[in-house]
Amino acid sequence: MELSFTPQEDAFRKDVRDFLKENLPDTVAAAVRSGSEMTKELAEQWHKILFDKGWVAPNWPKKFGGAEWTPVQRHIFEEECAMAYAPRQVPFGLAMLGPVLHKFGNKEQQDYYLPRILSGEDWWCQGYSEPGAGSDLASLKTRAERVGNEYVINGQKTWTTLGQHANKIFCLVRTKTDGKPQEGISFVLVDLDTPGIEMRPIRLIEGGFEVNEVFFTDVRVPAENLVGEENMGWTIAKYLLTHERTNIxxxxxxxxxxxxxxxxxxxxxxxxxxxxxxxxxxxxxxxxxxxxxxxxxxxxxxxxxxxxxxxxxxxxxxxxxxxxxxxxxxxxxxxxxxxxxxxxxxxxxxxxxxxxxxxxxxxxxxxxxxxxxxxxxxxxxxxxxxxxxxxxxxx
Incomplete structure (x- = not known):
């Protein structure tokens, strides 16, 4: 059974194919086709091409600099990119944190972080899983204690995909220990250059190093990096994960x-x-x-x-x-x-x-x-x- 599309959608598909034919670098497509590791340089090269075209954030609203495509347009774009051996965009900033900031971020956070995600100036990674908190994410133990105008973070994250390339990480941290576990979690943005952060690569079974473990020792983060309200991180986490699971x-x-x-x-x-x-x-x-x-x-x-x-x-x-x-x-x-x-x-x-x-x-x-x-x-x-x-x- 073939899905039917409107003439406008068929025209959009042709535009995407023409764009890919003219702009997708052979070196990038060859790396994807052969299954080679997508280097940071190649990923950033493709990101810039899409950014210059205005297509780097298909699902973002136009008011935040996105393309604001329809679901069918996004589907067509993903399908055509895959068939042309274009790499998938790194999802952590564009597909995960971006929608979170659209909904839960304050104006200062939106004005500062969203343009940097679009341009590729910031490369984000995700600090969710811990050695004792994977699918049971609510049991996370990384602690963030409020001290004046800062949070002091101690703990460990693991399976941090492409963290070796990132300069920032969004983290779930525990800010309250009493009550239900889900009620004491907050969502915080952290600069990976902050003193007290150590990232160690994890070798995978096939020999690659695409994931890492991250250690936080007395890491001081400005309180203004809290997204939403304190202890509402579980709501934000669930919202983000629905976008991640669609993307998967x-x-x-x-x-x-x-x-x-x-x-x-x-x-x-x-x-x-x-x-x-x-x-x-x-x-x-x-x-x-x-x-x-x-x-x-x-x-x-x-x-x-x-x-x-x-x-x-x-x-x-x-x-x-x-x-x-x-x-x-x-x-x-x-x-x-x-x-x-x-x-x-x-x-x-x-x-x-x-x-x-x-x-x-x-x-x-x-x-x-x-x-x-x-x-x-x-x-x-x-x-x-x-x-x-x-x-x-x-x-």
């Missing part, structure tokens, strides 16, 4: 991965025939494609709802669950298609017998292992099912 769905990325998988299955042969002619493998690809189309429709429906209500609701957990399951299924099928050559560090004997195209490296076991995280971060899929059960089914 990755419909466009999954369509690109599906097309890559179809191409790969035509090249790889089993028993003298292309893999796409294997009934079992073809059935698995078909099932993923059906699930992906259903999720695309659901994603569009929820984007429209978010536009009317100002924020996505708890049903974004559906997108988080299905989106990550689909992306992992595509990773698994691609790894199966590559067979022994999917090994991230194949032996010389293996390389001598199997030809690997550069773009096929994006499907090797290293990327498969890395993407096992998708169903864990942003709230594990098990927790998301509990959220759906309580918030939507009232069980």
């Amino acid at each position: 769905a990755g419909v466009g990325l999954s369509y690109r991965a599906l097309e890559d998988l179809k191409t790969l299955s035509k090249k790889v042969k089993r028993n003298g025939k292309p893999l796409n002619e294997n009934p079992l493998f073809a059935a698995r690809m078909a099932q993923v494609e059906i699930d992906l189309k259903a999720m695309e429709i659901t994603n569009l429906r929820m984007l429209f709802q978010a536009q009317e209500q100002g924020a996505p609701g708890p049903e974004t957990s559906i997108l988080k669950i299905k989106g990550t399951v689909i992306r992992q299924a595509l990773n698994d099928l691609a790894r199966r298609a590559l067979g022994p050559s999917a090994a991230p560090f194949p032996s010389e004997d293996l390389l001598g017998n199997i030809s690997i195209a550069p773009e096929d490296n994006a499907h090797n076991a290293a990327h498969y292992f890395n993407n096992r995280k998708l169903s864990i971060f942003g709230g594990s899929n098990e927790i998301q099912r509990n959220i759906l059960t309580k918030a939507m089914l009232e069980l």
Whole structure:
């Protein structure tokens, strides 16, 4: 089933395709296509191109410098960018903190931080998870004590994605210890150059260093960096996470991965025939494609709802669950298609017998292992099912 679009939306899609064809640097697209690590320099290069065009913040209101696109326009843009091998924008400032400041920030915070997010002058990272507080985020222990016109922060955050590139971090901190855990949390903006902050890289199973742990020792932060009111951080955290979970769905990325998988299955042969002619493998690809189309429709429906209500609701957990399951299924099928050559560090004997195209490296076991995280971060899929059960089914 193909989704139908209006003539105006079809014209917008053509504009996006033309823009990508003319402005997406070959070096950036090649890095994405091969599955290489997206360096800070390449990410900033693409950010600047979108900023100059006025497309860097599709979901922001125009009064804050955004494009204020419709949900369908945002969907089209994401899909076309993915198919052209454009990198995803770093979400922490644009897709997470930006909407929080739109809704909860005061005018001074909006006037100072939002233009710097748009221009790329500030690179934000997220300080939510802790060693003892992952999906059970309300149990966080990083403490912020009010001393005069400052907060003094002590504690630790972990799994801080791309923190090594960031100059600022938004944090959930505990400002009250009595009462319900959710009622004593605040949302604070912190400059990573502040004395007392130490960031240590964490090596992942595939060998990369995209996440970090951050230590706070008597870190003094101006009280004016508090977003919203003290102890209302849990409300802000939930609001931010709905945007994160919508973003995690990755419909466009999954369509690109599906097309890559179809191409790969035509090249790889089993028993003298292309893999796409294997009934079992073809059935698995078909099932993923059906699930992906259903999720695309659901994603569009929820984007429209978010536009009317100002924020996505708890049903974004559906997108988080299905989106990550689909992306992992595509990773698994691609790894199966590559067979022994999917090994991230194949032996010389293996390389001598199997030809690997550069773009096929994006499907090797290293990327498969890395993407096992998708169903864990942003709230594990098990927790998301509990959220759906309580918030939507009232069980």
